[in-house]
Amino acid sequence: MKNKYLKGAHLSERKVRELIKLFCDDLTATQIASITGISRITVNAYFKLIRTHIARFCEEQNPLHVAKAALAFIPSDNAIPGLESPESGTRKPFYGIYRKEDHIHADKLPELESEWLTDWIKGRVEEGTDIAEKHQLHLYKGIADFNNIRLHRLNGSIGNKSQDEIDLFWGMLKSRLVKFRGLNGGTLYLHVKETEFRYNYRSADIYEMLLDILHQEPLHTSKTMVARESIPGK
DSSP states (O other): OOOTTSTTOSSOHHHHHHHHHHHHTTOOHHHHHHHHOOOHHHHHHHHHHHHHHHHHHHHHTOHHHHHTTOOSOOOOSSOOTTOOOGGGOSOOOEEEEEEETTEEEEEEOOOOOHHHHHHHHTTOOSSOHHHHHHTTGGGOSEEEETTTTEEEEOTTOTTSHHHHHHHHHHHHHHHHHHHTTSOOTTTHHHHHHHHHHHHHTTTSOHHHHHHHHHHHSOGGGGGGGSTTOOOOOO
């Protein structure tokens, strides 16, 4: 079946647009499966492709990555940056959050120890500050800890507009934790980026935005990112 959104899809373009519209309405895979008659497995497979596209779009808009002339998100046949394998344990990575030109950006940070981070934020660390410099922690106004569901505020940002925006973004992230009953390490990156997208374009028609993104980069360009899963039929 010819489908400009996904090469080799078993769903019609009309059905895919319906699925995308319901995704934009922030319905769950179970709800969409019930409404559309598409199997929940198929809905989740499309969700992962859509979220992968959203993640790439967000990284392309990130000023820190653009300034370095390199993207943190690089599609490959292997894992998506930020996704942890089941073998990596239950520990979730930290995310540095900052605001630039009315947009919020969240970056996955390298492995940091919770105890070290707490001591560094409170100014109790004399040794190891090179870690903060190496990973440019001074650029962020907050660090999200998904292990303890906590936002660490940085750089005396409490009470200013930037921190107000970051608090609102963090509130949206926490609500997704409740909605999805917690986010495991294997999906956290995609959900963080989806929340970033929804927050930054909350006043826009994200359905039309997504269609425009998919016209430029069809879903099958991210298909290898979905652990080589095939998109099953209806």
